[in-house]
Amino acid sequence: MEILVSPDPDRTAERAAEAVLSGLARTHSGDPVLGLATGSSPLGLYRALGRAVDAGRADFGTTHGVALDEYVGLPPGHPEGYRQVLLREVCGVIGLAPERLEVPDGSAAGSAALEAAAAAYEARIAELGGVDVQVLGIGANGHLGFNEPGSALTSRTRVKRLSARTRRDNARFFTGLDDVPTHCLTQGLGTILEARRLVLVATGDGKADAVAAAIEGPLTASVPASVLQWHADTVVCLDEAAAAGLRNRQYYDDSAAGLPEG
Template identity: 70%
Template sequence: MEVFVTAGPEEAARRAARVVIEAVAESVAAGRAPVVGLATGSSPLGLYKELALAVDRGQVDFSEAYGFALDEYVGLPAGHPESYREVLVAEVCRRVGLAPERLHVPDGSGRNESELAAGAARYEELIRGVGGIDVQILGIGRNGHIGFNEPGSSLTSRTRVKRLSSRTRADNARFFESLDDVPTHCVTQGLGTVLEARRLLLVATGASKAPAVAAAVEGPLTASCPGSVLQFHADALVVVDEAAAAGLRNREYYDESAAGL
C-alpha cells in the first residue's frame, strides 16, 4: 500500500487524477477498453473535476471507457436525482465524456430479495465480461465502510443487498429532504469484488475521515473496518490531505516513500 499525504483537498484531487489517467493510459496501451470503478459521495468530487480538466487539455479520453458504480440505493424510482446512476451521469458522464450507455450501476429496482439478488449476480457477470476493473475509485465512510459495505461485512463478499447503518443514513440525509427519505437498503459491490480490481485508489479529505483512514491503513485487517481490506491488495494507493492524515502513526515513512527516499 502506498500513502500520499497532500497539503489540502485540491492537491489530493490532482494527485488522485494522475493515478486514474495513468491507469487509463495503461489499458489503452494494452489494447483494452479502460474500465473505471466509480464512487459517489463527496470524497471523489474534486477528482472528477480534475479529470474533466484533463479531458479538456487532451490528457485523457474516456469515450471508449466503461464505468462501474460501487453501489446503488434500493427502492428509488428511475430518474431520482439522488440515485447513484443520476449522480454519476451528472458528475462523471457529462463532465468527462463517459457515454451513459457505458456506465453500469447495480440494479436496485428489484421488487423483492430474489430479484435484487439476481440483479447483483448479473452485475458480477458484467464486470467479468469486460475483463475486470482497471482502477477502482473509493471513498471511506466515517465508520470505515467502502462502497456500502458496513462494519461486519464479509471480507470476501460479492455484490449483494445490504442494510444501511443508521450512521450512514444520517450522513447521507443531507442529500435528501429528510432522514425518512433516505433508503434503508442498497446493492453494493462486495469487498471481495472490490479486491479484484487491478488497482485501488482511496481518496479521503477532512478531519472527520481521520479515524477511519487510520484504522483502514494502520489498524488490524478486520470486518469492523471494511476499508482495512486495502491492506490485502497488491496495488492499493491512499491519497489523503493533512486533515484526513492526522491519525496516521507512520507518517514519516509515507512521506519518505512518496519522495523516493
C-alpha cells in the same frame, strides 16, 4: 500501499487523478474500465479528470464506467439514485458516454429479484474484463462502497442494510432522514479487491479516524476499508486533515519521495 498526503483537498484531487490516469494507461487489452464511487470525496478527482480531458491529456470516449453501488427502492430517474448522480458528476464532467455507465439495478422488486440483479452485475463486470482502476471513498465508520462494519472480507455484490450512521450521513442529499433508503446493492469487498488498481480519496478531519484504522489498524471486518491492506496496487490520497491520525506519517512521506537520483 502508497500513501500520498497533500496540503489541501485540491492537490489531493490532482494526485488522485494522476493515479487514476497512470493506472488506466496500463489497462488490459479491451476498453478501459473505471470503477466509480459517489459521495463528496471523489468530486474533486472527477473535476481534475475533466480538466485533463480539456487539456488533451485524457480521453474517456471508449471507457466503461462501473458504479460501486446503488440504493434499493428509489424509482428510476430519482435525482439521488446513483445512476443520476454519476450522470451529473462524472459522465457530464469527463465525457464518459451514458450508455457506457453500468449501475446495479436497485429497482428490482423482492429479495429474489435483487439477488438476481446482484449476480447479473457481477457477471457484467466479468464480461467487461474486470475493473482497471476503482475510485473509492471511505465512510466515517470505515465502510467501503456500502460494505458496512461486519461485512465479509470476501463478499460479492449483494443486498446490504445501511447502518444508521450511514443513513444519517447521507440524509443531507435527501429532504430528510426518513427519505434515505434503508438498503442498497453494493459490490462486495471481494469484488472490489479484484480491481487492478484501487485509488482511495479522503479529505477532512471527519475521515481521520477511519483512515488511520484502515491503513494502520488490523485487517478486520469491523473496519471494511482495512481490506486495502490486502491489495497489491492501492494508492491512498489524503489531505493533511484526513492524515492527522497516521502514526507512520514520516515513513509515508519518505516513501512517496521515491528513489534518490544518481
